[in-house]
Amino acid sequence: MNGRQRILAALAGEQPDRIPVMLHNFMMAAREAGFTMRRFREDPQAIARSFILAVEKYDYDGVVVDVDTVTLAGAAGVPLEFPEDAPARVSGARLRSLEEVAELEPVDVGRHWQAQVWLEATALLKRHFAGEVFVRGNCDQAPFSLAGMMRGLENWMLDLSAPDSEEPAHRLLAYCADVSEQFIRLMAETGADMVSNGDSLAGPELISPQLYREFALPYQKRLVECAHRLGKPYGLHICGKTDRILKDMVSTGADALELDYKTDVRLARESLHGRATFIGNLDPSGVLALGTPQLVAQQTRRLLAVFAGEPRFILNAGCAIPAGTPPENLRAMIAAARACQADRSDREAQLS
Numbered sequence: 001m002n003g004r005q006r007i008l009a010a011l012a013g014e015q016p017d018r019i020p021v022m023l024h025n026f027m028m029a030a031r032e033a034g035f036t037m038r039r040f041r042e043d044p045q046a047i048a049r050s051f052i053l054a055v056e057k058y059d060y061d062g063v064v065v066d067v068d069t070v071t072l073a074g075a076a077g078v079p080l081e082f083p084e085d086a087p088a089r090v091s092g093a094r095l096r097s098l099e100e101v102a103e104l105e106p107v108d109v110g111r112h113w114q115a116q117v118w119l120e121a122t123a124l125l126k127r128h129f130a131g132e133v134f135v136r137g138n139c140d141q142a143p144f145s146l147a148g149m150m151r152g153l154e155n156w157m158l159d160l161s162a163p164d165s166e167e168p169a170h171r172l173l174a175y176c177a178d179v180s181e182q183f184i185r186l187m188a189e190t191g192a193d194m195v196s197n198g199d200s201l202a203g204p205e206l207i208s209p210q211l212y213r214e215f216a217l218p219y220q221k222r223l224v225e226c227a228h229r230l231g232k233p234y235g236l237h238i239c240g241k242t243d244r245i246l247k248d249m250v251s252t253g254a255d256a257l258e259l260d261y262k263t264d265v266r267l268a269r270e271s272l273h274g275r276a277t278f279i280g281n282l283d284p285s286g287v288l289a290l291g292t293p294q295l296v297a298q299q300t301r302r303l304l305a306v307f308a309g310e311p312r313f314i315l316n317a318g319c320a321i322p323a324g325t326p327p328e329n330l331r332a333m334i335a336a337a338r339a340c341q342a343d344r345s346d347r348e349a350q351l352s
Contacts, residue, residue: 003061022062062134093152137192196235
């Protein structure tokens with residue numbers, strides 16, 4: 001099997017020939033290729049070159065084409081900052097009140113420069129890898145988090161608790177869902193093997209499961225349905241400890257859940273088994289960026305032991321890998337996965 005085939009097998013619930021690895025390493029890839037984040041976000045050739053070099057260096061199976069978490073916010077008119085060597089970030093709210101939702105003009109994501117760069121880079125990678133490496137086109141933020149960026153996080157949290165804000169909040173979410181769906185449709189046109197979104201503000205560390213089910217879950221389901229109409233598998237990521245909403249996340253119909261390191265992996269295996277593929281979930285900072293190769297290998301083996309025999313598993317960090325992660329730590333993670341697979345193969349051969 002090649003990398004693309006391994007990940008497709010894991011998404012289909014079929015046993016791949018070895019543990020597939022799909023890295024969320026855009027910041028690290030850019031730095032190792034010698035590009036600042038400004039050059040990376042502005043130049044599709046730089047994005048493609050960064051991932052190509054990373055695959056050649058680490059020999060992994062799938063790339064996650066990502067640039068930042070605010071591209072759709074920028075397309076929707078949210079003010080942004082563009083640091084020289086850090087991902088773009090929100091610098092203010094677009095809406096002073098929910099009543100202003102009625103005045104919002106439609107967004108054409110395909111005409112926005114940030115989205116164009118992201119999409120062109122994905123198409124370049126698909127052509128370069130020619131079916132050998134899996135290409136996951138991340139599609140920025142899901143509606144709940146995009147709405148939070150448009151209102152500002154504090155205001156959005158207050159909106160959700162106000163009894164008279166339910167209807168305008170859903171109007172904003174429907175508006176954001178249209179923006180998110182546009183990006184999914186455009187990403188599908190690049191030939192990406194999979195599409196995904198992050199919904200970083202929708203986890204239990206910021207809102208209750210009840211609020212998640214009312215204001216985030218229905219719109220996540222919309223994105224899954226959009227991807228499936230286009231014939232693409234869909235992945236969903238939510239930051240933080242997601243134990244209390246795992247079953248709800250599975251109910252979205254997502255083909256894969258990329259879960260943060262704070263999530264209970266045993267509970268995740270039980271909740272996802274037979275329904276969705278687990279992606280993750282090593283600690284990107286405390287283990288991969290700051291740990292030793294020995295710690296990385298130990299934590300990788302521990303994670304793999306929990307998912308032993310589970311075909312719906314793809315090894316990754318639980319979130320984006322920091323730019324300064326030591327190369328030897330990434331190699332230690334991948335080597336531990338390869339060694340674990342070799343040990344399993346030897347045991348199976350002895351029993352046959």
